[in-house]
Amino acid sequence: MDLGLAGRTVLVTGGSSGVGLATVRALLDEGANVATCGRRAEALRQIGAHERLHTAVCDIRDADAVDALVAGAVDRFGGLDGLVNNAGQSRMKSFADCTTADWRDELELKFDGVLHPLRAALGHLRASAAPSVVNVNAVLAKEPSPRLITTSAARAGILNLSKSLSAELASDGIRVNSVCLGLIDTGQWSRRYAEAATEQPYEHWQAALAADRGVALGRLGSADEVAYAIVALLSPRASYITGTTVDVCGGVSRSIA
Template identity: 50%
Template structure:
């Protein structure tokens, strides 16, 4: 199926690994132009080099801290200079803070909300005009099922993700007047570098597959495994497509059945 993404410019944040890199790879395969950023430019360049057959004329890479409004404005400005338009945003920069509420410092709380809220809002307001000028502008906020189903071990991350989900709905209403759609993809447990690092420091005698399967079972994941970055990227790319032109203000769970809310 042709998703009608050829030569459409999509901005992807947090593109050096995991879901961001998988989304970038999939968009390039669909013929899109990519403006990708991460905090570590060398790591981002090395990651993009792992993608086969990349046309350098279709890729723009920058270091950017998405919580810094000036850096974001500069990144979007350079993207406009390079490609003269922006049709899509993937707000993917994020992390999870494994900490109970009583163990979390005020600085960590502020940092979580800063990243989750401004990691999206800085990009959206910087790119609002070019998105409005596109024939079918689209924003996808990469969020988590934690936004609707909080976990005590991820108390502040859950709260910050709930705030982002609420903000996404507000942005969808606000940007509808521009013809720009705003949606969310809600992740469950996805096999990314964060989980690999937790495995390496866990002290378990199990191999990674057995260890992750045990966590999946303990977490109540119906499919009994972690998801893959590619399985998440598919839904992101689909929401960016003009074929999803009547979808806004909604969210898609990609959690293997872990969601217990109605």
């Protein structure tokens, strides 16, 4: 199926690895122009060169840097049709382990990761014939974990924000949706496997992790599986979908909302 993304321009934050990188590649495969960013130039270079790809070193907590990123994308491709707010990370701490600085840093990272790109992109999205925003979130937003207390709280706030934005921006024709992830096989899990120093094969370690976390499908998901959902929501073919959440979690979510 032609998703109607050829020739459209999408900005993906945090596109140098994991879900962001998979999304960048999926969009390029669909014929879209893609702008993306990361905090390290070396990681961005590993994406490879492409005539429809614009990259820049950028920390999404720096509003001026985000403004420059969006301006560079628009200068190169002439406009902006989609935004994927993907940049972020998890903080594995309980309440007893968290300092006030931990809370502040986590909330700033999560909210700046949505607010700075959206503010910079909003005028350009309003000029698009089919604008769409996808906020990459986590099932923690609905089913918090005490092991990730700051991240769970921040994720819940972003889910709430996304719903509010979908209502406010609907009059501009801008759709806003969320994709909530479960256990996805990205760099963080391979690092944790290495830190575990187990003799168990990685596939068996993954399966045990999935079982422990209650993943119905019994495995971790892939970044490509998440990218498919993101790209589908960006597509003009999803023109009547806004304010919704797609869980890509292998059935780990027990929430009915």
